[in-house]
Amino acid sequence: MDEFLEAAIEEAKKGLSEGGIPIGSVITYKGKIIGRGHNKRIQNGSVVLHGEMDAFENAGRQPANVYKACTLYTTLSPCSMCSGAILLYGIPKVVIGENKTFLGDEALLKSRGVTVEVVSNKVCIDLMESFISKNPELWNEDIGE
Numbered sequence: 001m002d003e004f005l006e007a008a009i010e011e012a013k014k015g016l017s018e019g020g021i022p023i024g025s026v027i028t029y030k031g032k033i034i035g036r037g038h039n040k041r042i043q044n045g046s047v048v049l050h051g052e053m054d055a056f057e058n059a060g061r062q063p064a065n066v067y068k069a070c071t072l073y074t075t076l077s078p079c080s081m082c083s084g085a086i087l088l089y090g091i092p093k094v095v096i097g098e099n100k101t102f103l104g105d106e107a108l109l110k111s112r113g114v115t116v117e118v119v120s121n122k123v124c125i126d127l128m129e130s131f132i133s134k135n136p137e138l139w140n141e142d143i144g145e
């Protein structure tokens with residue numbers, strides 16, 4: 001498996017071990033991870049720290065030319081908020097662990113020229129299916145339902 005998707009999965013598992021939603025993300029630039037994070041909505045009582053947003057936050061402020069050469073890896077299809085951040089900063093490529101348990105705004109990303117790769121990784125699917133079946137109300141809150 002791709003080492004960067006593997007790192008995003010490690011983040012998702014870290015989130016799960018903290019009692020959170022198992023979604024992780026890493027942002028890479030020139031073959032190195034510059035930011036990594038996981039969903040901290042439950043842990044921090046945060047309404048914005050999805051895995052992707054946490055990875056952006058932890059990457060710190062970056063110049064536009066860096067964002068435009070980054071790849072974002074996420075274990076789950078990015079929601080509207082995270083897709084918005086990806087578009088805002090001009091991230092050109094997104095690798096998605098799975099979109100079976102939740103289909104985010106992939107169509108919007110593609111329509112704006114972002115390369116979207118869905119790898120349908122079994123570990124990513126299992127993490128979410130297991131979490132959703134045990135915590136349906138927490139998950140619905142995460143996606144605004």
Ligand SMILES: [Zn+2]
Binds near residue numbers: 050052079081082083
């Ligand atoms: Zn999101």
